[in-house]
Amino acid sequence: MTTLIISSNPNYQDSGLNQFLKTSSQWLGNSIEWLQLDEIYPEAKYTKKQIEQEQSRLQQADKIIFQFPMYWYSAPASLKSYLDQVMTNQFVNIKHSLQNKSLGIVVGIGKNLQSYQAGASENYTISELLRPYQAFALAAQMKYLRPLTINQFSYMNEAEKMKLITSYLNFIDNIIALTFDEKQAWIIKNLKKIYNDDETKKDRLAMIIDQIDLRKAELEELKDNINLIKSQEEN
Amino acid sequence: MENYDDWLINELKSLEQEETSFIQRAILNEAIDIVKEQTKRIEQAKGELDGRVWDKQGW
Incomplete structure (x- = not known):
């Protein structure tokens, strides 16, 4: 099984979490492909050839991960640009190129997870905020997985970071929750x-x-x- | 059973402490959690089996 991790993060060079996850993913070797959007496409503009390349990369993967820090309850702009340009109507709706693949979301949040519930400071759950990706998975006839939420990475102690490694490896290495x-x-x-x-x-x-x-x-x-x-x- | 658990967990802990790679330590650490969960589930399953066998004998 191969997994394509599409990481969207304008601060990828300084992000401790991004680096931590990238290093962890290398444990799984060739079954993982890491696409750092802001590094490869800093202008977020895709030529026809690049769109074809990215579509081919998607087709080769069994599992696709959208991975990003949450910016104003959504992904950073690079993921939106990628979706708007690479996920064409022809590719997704007519050819059904993503059919039966899995879509997993790995999202980093700066607040405590308990803030994301009705009545708490953020009021909405992570699942509610990620609904556009769930809708996309449904439209693309993909299997939408339970998201992996990583909260307050910078405050994590060593034991929590070790647990995060295995949760993450488990998430990206397997098509469904085990x-x-x-x-x-x-x-x-x-x-x-x-x-x-x-x-x-x-x-x-x-x-x-x-x-x-x-x-x-x-x-x-x-x-x-x-x-x-x-x-x-x-x- | 308990002796084997102790041996397994101690051996995993010992390897974890000697390990320098953070990822390998994380995997050894996860193995400890899996062993603990196995113990819990084996005990629960034995308990359930005992309970159901007793019922069958009409006690």
């Missing part, structure tokens, strides 16, 4: 990528992975037994 069963498989897959250059640690980790795998199987067996009894109870 069940616990899938999360176990996902962490095993990522643990296996660690310590390829350290045999001793690799051995220690292999024992850990075996145990996590055994426990995963134990949980599955227990659930199967419960389901079996449940079905007998119903009969």
Whole structure:
């Protein structure tokens, strides 16, 4: 699966969050493509050839991420320019080029998440504010994912930043939100990528992975037994 | 079960403390949370299974 991350941020060079997410995304290697809009298209004007290039890039991705800091309850101008010029009627509505792809939003906000609810200072939820992207996904026949909201990155402590890395990697690496069963498989897959250059640690980790795998199987067996009894109870 | 949990978590913590890459530390840290969640779910599932077996025996 490949994911195209379209990052819109006029201050991308100074943004700690943007850099943090970009570095984190590199863990996933070639399955991730990062498009920094304001860097590649500083004038936000696309030639016919550039539109075709971007449309081809979109077609190659299984999952598309719009990633941006929230500016006045919306994305920065570079994302709007991109949408207006690259997402042509022909491309989206006639050819259905984005059909069945997933659309995920990663949004950074400067206030506490609790401010974004009815009656609180911002009054509207993040889901409500992101509704235009949801409408776009619907029109493009895409699967719209639950957004990943990152609030107050600059105030995060180390533990919160570590949690953010795995939430983010999980979000961009998978087409849909994972069940616990899938999360176990996902962490095993990522643990296996660690310590390829350290045999001793690799051995220690292999024992850990075996145990996590055994426990995963134990949980599955227990659930199967419960389901079996449940079905007998119903009969 | 508890001994294995302790061993697993301690071993993951030890690797995490020795690790210098922040991303790899984050993954080891996430593995600790997954192990804790596994423990919780295994205990819950065992409890549910016990409860349903008892019902079946007509107690």
